[in-house]
Amino acid sequence: MGKLNRLWAKMYDDYLANTELWVDLSFSALKIIAIVIGTWLFIKIGKSMLNRIFHFRLRSPLRLEERREATLIRLIENVFTYAVYFIAFIMVLSELGVDVRTLIAGAGVVGLAVGFGAQNLVRDIISGFFIIFEKQFSVGDYVKISSFEGFVEEIGVRITKIKSWTGELHIIPNGSIAEVTNFSVHNSVAVVDISIAYEENIPEAEEAVVKLLDELYEKHEEMVAKPEYLGVQTLGASEVVMRITAEVTPMAHWKIGRLIRKAVKLRLDELGIEIPFPRLVMYQRDENGNKEISKASE
Template sequence: MLAAVKGQNIIQKYFTNYNWDQMISTFLSTLFSLAVVSLLFFVIHTVGKKIIKKSFHTARKNTADLALGRINTIYTLSMNIFHYAVLFFYFYAVLSILGVPVSTLLASAGIVSVALGLGAQGLVSDIVTGFFILLEQQFVVGDDVKIGTIEGTVSAIGLRNTQITGYDGTLHFIPNRSITIVSNMSRNDMRVLVDIRLDSNKDLEKMKQIVASVNQELTPKLSDLTKQPQILGTVDLGSGDLVLRVIAYAKNGAQYAISRQLRDSYLDALKDHGFDIPTSPLSLTK
């Protein structure tokens, strides 16, 4: 009983003698400092991003397509670097206000070792790989690429990852260290292949003449063509599936539209001349 009373008196004496005014003052001062620092870094972050955006908006004017891709790449990288730099200094300031010895923690070999063990090695690998991607100009923002099993358009290149927008609209985040083989489909002219099934009841040479006349008429209207369509002749796709193959080359991104235009024009012209183009493979066994 006496022990309980004695303990209660000690606690009461502690709270009575505690400097509550100083504690409240310190708490409010710290809270005010945190609010000021947060507001300051928010302004720096917002204004800095606007300055970077405006600067690159000016640089984008009157540039070639490849130069524009490089500018967009540097823009996304600059935004990433600025974002992480602001976050780093913000957290440094917050921890300093809270009285955490940040410098001591950063200089501690044990903390550094733990950080490396928890994934800093992967982060360093991402940054180094991203640097070489930019240095070697493997791809830039706006390029159509295939990385592993992912195909799409490069939408952003960051310090840690590369963002690929798939042709179905899916946004893929790929760690830079995972990028080993890149197939860039935006650096060269793209091949256009058009296969037309044969009408076994019609003359092949007549079919070639019709296709050639379509090429002669349609080619001047296709500004994205880089090489004229050429008739390669008949090709066996297997199992008796014979087609007349036409090949052309177009600017990157235009190959699918040109392929559709050529195919539609061929089929319309052949139909007008009485050709019956089968929709199923041509069987030589019948």
């Protein structure tokens, strides 16, 4: 029992009653808190300055494309944040008494070893830089990558985030992006097929469609050029298919395609031109054995 008491007494003298120790711990805790707060403020101020720099470039003749600027801002912010966090982490370890120089030297050796095994990570990072500087796609573009299609939400150092029109967020490693279809770079083309019945007057329907396309071109600003009627595209089982094309602004081909279909349907209804419907053809013979054809609709 006496030995235990002496042990407690020694611990009390060495730690609990050691004023210098508690003062040092208090200063270390204050320094760590200051490092955390300073890191948060530095990141916030750095991001604000970065946004101001790019905002100033909006008036410059050397301005980059808007979507590319947004992409570069996201990327630089990520790199800046990671670098500041790493420096703050080293400073905290230093305050805790860890030999930072030995740690950094050891981290260099370990990093070299890990680098050989983390080839996919390196490939993702390098691919991310090439995606941005080669203008393959930018934040806000509508793209198709492999089986994923949607708007680009973010291009990071390692991954790209794509949000589909139904709300799903797809996260794709940059190194796995082999083929990209970008729908937002050039003007789109709306392709609309209109079907009418074989019994209808094709020249009359064509004349009505051409006149209607002239009217639609004057109403919709998304149409870059006047829609073009190409003619009869195919002869189907029960319909004649006519094709219409319209060059529109990027990503407006779906909207304009729906508008053209609706407008053509209403105009054909006004003229009494019917769209096709399934028909049943029946063959039978009369009393003399001659073949007769009767038609019935389903």
